[in-house]
Amino acid sequence: MIIAEQIEISAKKDSTKTPLLIHYIKSKKIPENNRILDIIKNDLIFIEQFDLTVIQKLKLPRKQERIELSKQYPFGIFMLDKPTKIDVYIIDLSTNKTLVGKRIFKHENERRLGHTIADLIIESLTGSPGFFSTYIAYTKEVLTPKNPYIATKQLCIAEYDGSHETVLVEKPGLIFGLRWDPAIPRIFYSQHTKTNIQLRMVNLSKKIHTVADNDGITMLPTFMPNQGIIVAATNNNKFSQLYEYTLQGITQLTFFEGNSTAPSFSAGDTMLYFCSDFKNNSPHIFGWNMKNGIENVIELTPEGYCTCPVINSTGNVLVYTKLVKGYMQIFLYDIQTKMHRQMTFDQTNKESCSWSPCNTYLLYCATKHDSQIIQLNIITGTKKTITPTKYRCSYPAWSPVYKDFLLVLS
Template identity: 25%
Template sequence: MNSLKQCLRGFIAAMLLLAGSVQADMSIEVVGVGSQQYPIAIAPFKNEIGLSQAITPVVASDLGNSGLFKIISVSGDASLQAFTPNEINQSALQAAGAQTALVGQVIPEGDQVIVRFWLVDLATKQELIAFEKRGNANQTRRLAHQIADMIYAKLTGKSGVFASRIAYVLKTPGRYQLQVADADGYGAQTVLASRMPIMSPKWSPDGGKLAYVSFEKEKPIVYVHELATGKRIEAANFKGSNSAPAWSPDGKQLAVVLSKDLGSQVYVVNVDGTNARRITQSGEINTEPSFTADGRSIIFTSDRGGSPQIYRQSLAGGDAVRLTNSGGFNASGKISPDGRSMTYITRSNGYRVAVMDLASRQSMVLTDTNADDSPSFSPNSQMILYETDVGRRGTLAIVSTDGRVKQRLKAQGGEVRQPAWGPMLR
């Protein structure tokens, strides 16, 4: 809760051009699964050995780590191996417990690869997916994430998010690093490193930029950082504190918290820092702004009622509407991309991630940890990424919006804080 307490007190080129070496800095530990799991057999693709990254291990890892799929291993059993639908041993795979099977093959073409794959329903022999994808031979991991997304969408009816990215702050002694990684924590790359704190990274709607707060000039300043080029601009550098950036859905504006007037107030500014317009008009502390999905309102945390609670303010004016009415502490609100839900931190035997259905105003606490902060929705609105403490060490975790699926992203070194889940890149 460090960043929250401080506030309350006072991509395709990006993948190639971000500074830093590619590493597997985090691994996923599944600590809760869905109420229904889909048994799927995944056969190693023909010719995938020798690629920069074999495809099927990534697909299996993505689906298995989601908590919604039971992976039936085919590796090592020649009788179950298949590269096309006609080669599938239907009865043997069904006997192994599979309901569907993924088979495929890789065709090298110079520095490119063509990946042909099929998802087959074993009961009916129907081809649920028959597709061909082409990509760079050095980026087969991304192709694998895209294939996993297609399978997830076909079998669950909801969009996958395996091909998306996350941003977070890695803290080691005397050093802060703003990093970007795949949604599974792989391929971490450093965007910015500093001896001074870095806070509150937020993705632009197109996934090409990050807004964040840096103390590198010995005061909090909001920067907008273009990932493909490394170019940065100061989006908010006013007198006093500049903090808590949030993008408008069209990517043209930022909501920020400024202390240049009385207390901490929410403003909207253009991305280049011009045309600052004050939104909140009352309360000593108004912070943690976030746009609603339609871009017409901002939600924020305020002490105006005597304790931290979440309010919604129309950009057209009028009175703010209080959204949280139970409990003495509710903060860090974020609206889901589909506009139906709000995640936030509530004090309930500690600080925990909660979700509210905006239509009914019914809320549910999702986590059983007690030092949660910085919740962020996945682009399909089905999962929430957040920071928590495990063994007094900052780490990242993911929980589904029904609370059933739980994951922990275990970092190899340092504390990981301030996560933000990026949009899907097309």
């Protein structure tokens, strides 16, 4: 006889988290080493929103059992795991109403299946899309036995938590400025060559294409609704300026006596944010409504040394870095209230911020003696190092949620 097992995920109850029940029913034909449930649990624990309890039984609870469960849990996730499919029911236990009922057919990769179910749960309960099926990209320096004194540069991708890394590009020369295409799963990046710094892109099949091969520097693209991109480039100019690349050609957007870089376009809006030192030889953050002339740019950070602006997907919060007491720290700027808030205080230099699709997390590179990729929860302040500490890792970029796309990392 199999005895029902109840597993308390969090030994200490947290009153700030929502109690959530997972009621898991496994067919007798499912092998004991099935990992799907563990993957779902780990995903839900990661976001720090739920006080999770998992019950494993042989059948669904009856009506009276549900009434008793509703006294402890506002919501219940009921999963029937069968050999070829998993039926998932998300139920409001207080009203006994089924919010979601979905049949998910299995494929050979348990990780992707578990992430898909966790994404479904998050979207159903919070209204925000889950991000467990997304990826992060970053660069890594690796010393090889053939040349132990010169590091090889790699462009890597991994799952959202840094696990299951895959190398997409491995070449000599600095790789930096990673950006995901919002429409197609591919990564734009800049690569040092003997004569210039090219803008390139690589897809997830490791096919590399050169996007811009101009004199000087081309880097840090941001993406426009018309399928064009805005980049920072020198193009034989004394200073780095912003240019728009479309199928019709190249248009110079800025003409400042200073370097303008790090453009970040607000999706669904006409606002472009960027960094420039044209006003007082120190980099500040500017906002430009592109419906108006460039002379109407607004300075958002009139004080301090500020760099690396990135707007979130809803266009209401801008992240940037600012020099404070000798270290670059992360700040958030609320577009509506115009308030600035410092998010980090430790003695490392931060750069290259990237938003999660749900706008709750930030990736950034922290550098002191080495450089690592850190994941920051902007609500709780929790920080996690998600890259191997034996390597120098930089330039993180978090992918959007791509529809109808599945990649299995080894």
